[in-house]
Amino acid sequence: GDSVTQMEGPVTLSEEAFLTINCTYTATGYPSLFWYVQYPGEGLQLLLKATKADDKGSNKGFEATYRKETTSFHLEKGSVQVSDSAVYFCALRIYNQGGKLIFGQGTELSVKP
Amino acid sequence: DAGITQSPRHKVTETGTPVTLRCHQTENHRYMYWYRQDPGHGLRLIHYSYGVKDTDKGEVSDGYSVSRSKTEDFLLTLESATSSQTSVYFCAISESEVAGHEQYFGPGTRLTVT
Numbered sequence: 001g002d003s004v005t006q007m008e009g010p011v012t013l014s015e016e017a018f019l020t021i022n023c024t025y026t027a028t029g030y031p032s033l034f035w036y037v038q039y040p041g042e043g044l045q046l047l048l049k050a051t052k053a054d055d056k057g058s059n060k061g062f063e064a065t066y067r068k069e070t071t072s073f074h075l076e077k078g079s080v081q082v083s084d085s086a087v088y089f090c091a092l093r094i095y096n097q098g099g100k101l102i103f104g105q106g107t108e109l110s111v112k113p
Numbered sequence: 114d115a116g117i118t119q120s121p122r123h124k125v126t127e128t129g130t131p132v133t134l135r136c137h138q139t140e141n142h143r144y145m146y147w148y149r150q151d152p153g154h155g156l157r158l159i160h161y162s163y164g165v166k167d168t169d170k171g172e173v174s175d176g177y178s179v180s181r182s183k184t185e186d187f188l189l190t191l192e193s194a195t196s197s198q199t200s201v202y203f204c205a206i207s208e209s210e211v212a213g214h215e216q217y218f219g220p221g222t223r224l225t226v227t
Binding site: 004029030034049095096097100104 | 144148155209210211212215216220221
């Protein structure tokens with residue numbers, strides 16, 4: 001079945017460090033890919049998305065490229081801030097079953113000053 | 114921010130009691146979803162709706178039922194709550210099931226079953 005696998009957390013970085021959170025997927029169809037972020041005590045917010053191969057999604061300094069050949073959608077940021085501390089979810093969506101999202105398990109990021 | 118509210122935001126209940134969670138949207142989106150969030154599992158779909166009175170099951174639907182009598186409201190009912198249903202529940206909405214359309218999430222309901 002369709003699935004998403006993310007690197008395990010928690011990830012702890014110092015401010016201004018480079019961030020990579022790995023995400024790989026398995027899908028029978030042709031999915032769209034998403035990164036959502038969850039700040040403490042809040043719901044999920046869309047961070048970025050990509051809808052076809054080689055698309056790059058970007059927002060707030062975060063980037064991810066849809067790599068069909070490696071079935072990956074890794075999240076990167078060049079210089080993290082304390083305010084980036086949150087849980088990050090990789091997800092895929094395919095055009096069936098009502099367009100449900102299939103999520104990875106989430107990666108907690110903690111950024112220290 | 115998308116207009117999605119969930120009620121209650123927190124609830125503690127006893128095993129065996131019925132519980133209903135409400136999701137309300139002001140965006141007039143056709144699709145609505147209920148997910149549960151558990152450590153190590155991310156979010157998993159319980160049920161979804163593709164229109165008034167049109168619903169279908171997700172991957173973890175056992176012990177849950179839903180109803181949608183109006184476009185704006187989607188109710189999730191735990192028929193007889195169990196401790197395994199202790200979780201955080203999120204409602205989401207989307208205007209389309211097309212893969213590229215995003216889903217917007219509510220603030221969540223934290224449910225504890227004792």
